[in-house]
Amino acid sequence: MDPDDLENLLAFPREPENENALNRxxxxxxxxxxxxxxxxxxxxxxxxxxxxxxxxxxxxxxxxxxxxxxxxxxxxxxxxxxxxxxxxxxxxxxxxxxxxxxxxxxxxxxxxxxxxxxxxxxxxxxxxxxxxxxxxxxxxxxxxxxxxxxxxxxxxxxxxxxxxxxxxxxxxxxxxxxxxxxxxxxxxxPETPRYLINREKTVEAMSALRFLRGPYADHEWEYRQIESSGDDQETSLAFAELRNPAIYKPFLIGILMMVFQQFTGINAIMFYADTIFEEANFKNSRLASVIVGLVQVVFTAIAAMIIDKTGRKVLLLISGVIMAISAAAFAVYFSLTTPVINNKPAFLDSPPTMAPVGPVDHLAWLALASTGLFIAGFSIGWGPIPWLVMSEIFPLRTRGVASGICVVTNWGCAFLVTKEFHDLMLFLTPYGTYGLFAGFCALNVLFTIFWVPETKGKTLEQIEAHFRGSHNAQRFGIQ
Missing domain, CATH: 1.20.1250.20 (MFS general substrate transporter like domains)
Structure with missing residues (x-):
């Protein structure tokens, strides 16, 4: 299927009149x-x-x-x-x-x-x-x-x-x-206009809109759009409302994006980066860290420049595919460089380390290329976009609580992956561990296709309205 057709299939339904008013x-x-x-x-x-x-x-x-x-x-x-x-x-x-x-x-x-x-x-x-x-x-x-x-x-x-x-x-x-x-x-x-409107601070909200949008925009039009989407909203959330699809669907998407972001193994790759550079004869570990950081900066900047043209889903798909390929290459690297003694990997006879055992200089290029490719892939999609989507998809009254839970989930998963990494290296072998990360990256791609909505070009009010409509939810594959 053509990528444009896929995006159209999974996109929000077009509303020509509203779109024209928004563009004007x-x-x-x-x-x-x-x-x-x-x-x-x-x-x-x-x-x-x-x-x-x-x-x-x-x-x-x-x-x-x-x-x-x-x-x-x-x-x-x-x-x-x-x-x-x-x-x-x-x-x-x-x-x-x-x-x-x-x-x-x-x-x-x-x-x-x-x-x-x-x-x-x-x-x-x-x-x-x-x-x-x-x-x-x-x-x-x-x-x-x-x-x-x-x-x-x-x-x-x-x-x-x-x-x-x-x-x-x-x-x-x-x-x-x-x-x-x-x-x-x-x-x-200023405070955000939506926050002020939700608390019926009309004068302050109009002042914020004038500051943020400049003197020539129709501030009253945007005020009415925000107000109309929030008339029936309360400032508190009852636990029973979690059964509401408009609440639980974006919440689950946000949580799962944070889980999948960390289960790609990004921290494991980053922790191993210094060793990879040393094996490739980069003896200055600080310089190696700078190089890795610069790769992140460059590709995150590229994502920021093109995301409003390409959309979120396209970059997430590209990112997931790149990371799956590079993590699989890491698994191949470990399978080729871990010596086998008495029919078992040599590292099992000693405390597990991130580095393979034995001379591997002739394959350092493979690990080096895999590291750079993985970090570049992560930076262009699964690094920045989960945080962006998290800030877009939650209804106003749940945004604080849901965002907080997503942040805790992210750091909790980061801690879990980091803490259990050495045990995984021992239990699954190094190549099995990175093969597992490759599998999660492949799952990221499927998750993006069937669950993550394309929010490019949509107002927060349109995004919230989407989750309130069962017909639109089915078009996203969200059941």
């Missing part, structure tokens, strides 16, 4: 202030990226620091580098955490600072995608929403690069810049 409205929109509001918001994900990237260069410095009170032993270093589960607990300012790190006199100040920045990152990963989604319009919502993941990976690679030039204290000072700018810029940005 958008032709008069000016995006300058919307871009400014998005820039202010994505300084949060940039800060998040700095938090994720800070530990790698800082841990190397802190293992050899002169002050014995600040030396990170192996156990403390592992805590310093893996505070992801703390992201969901509460939100505290990024700046306070980095100030604690900058002024640290002992290991505990370092760990508490790391915890605070992690907690702030958790709320950032929840709030920013929704803020951008609710302030944007259909023509640019995909590109602006994809900037969340773009800024995360930009922050990571910036930390790696800065870590090659600065010690751990000055690196923490550098990491303070984005959150400080975010606090300043966001002070002048």
């Amino acid at each position: 409205y958008l032709n008069n929109v000016r995006n300058r202030n919307l871009y400014l509001a998005t820039f202010a918001a994505v300084l949060g994900p940039l800060s998040f990226g700095f938090v994720l990237g800070y530990s790698s260069p800082a841990i190397s410095d802190l293992k050899d620091v002169e002050d014995p009170r600040l030396v990170l032993d192996k156990n403390a270093a592992s805590w310093f580098g893996h505070w992801k589960l703390s992201l969901m607990l509460c939100s505290l300012p990024f700046v306070l955490g980095f100030v604690l790190i900058i002024s640290a006199q002992n290991v505990w100040m370092l760990l508490v600072g790391r915890l605070l920045t992690g907690l702030a990152s958790g709320v950032t990963s929840l709030v920013v995608p929704v803020y951008i989604s609710e302030t944007s319009h259909p023509r640019v919502r995909g590109s602006l929403g994809s900037c969340v993941q773009l800024m995360v990976v930009t922050g990571i690679v910036s930390s790696y690069i800065a870590g090659m030039l600065m010690d751990w204290r000055w690196l923490a000072v550098f990491c303070c810049i984005p959150p400080v700018l975010m606090l300043i810029f966001m002070f002048f940005m």
Whole structure:
């Protein structure tokens, strides 16, 4: 079947009159202030990226620091580098955490600072995608929403690069810049129009629309569109309403997208990247991390530039196919490079590692190519798009709760895959483990075809109306 035919089959039904009215409205929109509001918001994900990237260069410095009170032993270093589960607990300012790190006199100040920045990152990963989604319009919502993941990976690679030039204290000072700018810029940005309309703050909502859409757009028209979709909505959600297809279908799609994103094995691939580069004679592990980060930045930027033209489903399908192929290539690599002794893989006689046993320099190119291909594939689709779709498909009154559950699911699955990775390597063998990841990537493709709706060019109100209609749901294959 032709891709265009597939997209038409799975797309929302066309409403010519409404589409024409929307196009006339958008032709008069000016995006300058919307871009400014998005820039202010994505300084949060940039800060998040700095938090994720800070530990790698800082841990190397802190293992050899002169002050014995600040030396990170192996156990403390592992805590310093893996505070992801703390992201969901509460939100505290990024700046306070980095100030604690900058002024640290002992290991505990370092760990508490790391915890605070992690907690702030958790709320950032929840709030920013929704803020951008609710302030944007259909023509640019995909590109602006994809900037969340773009800024995360930009922050990571910036930390790696800065870590090659600065010690751990000055690196923490550098990491303070984005959150400080975010606090300043966001002070002048409006609340989202949908939030204000839902709380019957008419004057503030009209002011927000004028700021975000410019002086020439018909602000009253958009106000009426948002208001008409929310007249029957309450601010609270009863548990019994989870039986409503308009509630549970987008909720299940959001949850499953987060599960499938992590079960591709992205963290396992990333953790093995340094070893792969070393086998390919890249002896500088920091430089290897920078190269991996730059691949992520480039392909996430490509996704952001083309997503509003190609659509979400096309990029997810391409991404899933690329990752399935590259994970399968990893499995082949391990099957060719793991020695067999007494009819069993040699690594079973010793504690499992991510690296294969024995001389494999002649096949390092295969692992290197698989790593680059997998990361590029992930970055163009399954990296940024689940976060974007999450911010688009939930009804307004469930958006906060559902988005929060999706974020917790994402990090919970990331923790599970990371924690169980070594056990999988032992139980399934390395090539079996990466074969399993390849299988999940193939399932991603099927899941995208039959479950994920194409939201390109649709308002949030149109997306919500879709899930309320059983006829339209069947056209998506959602039963």
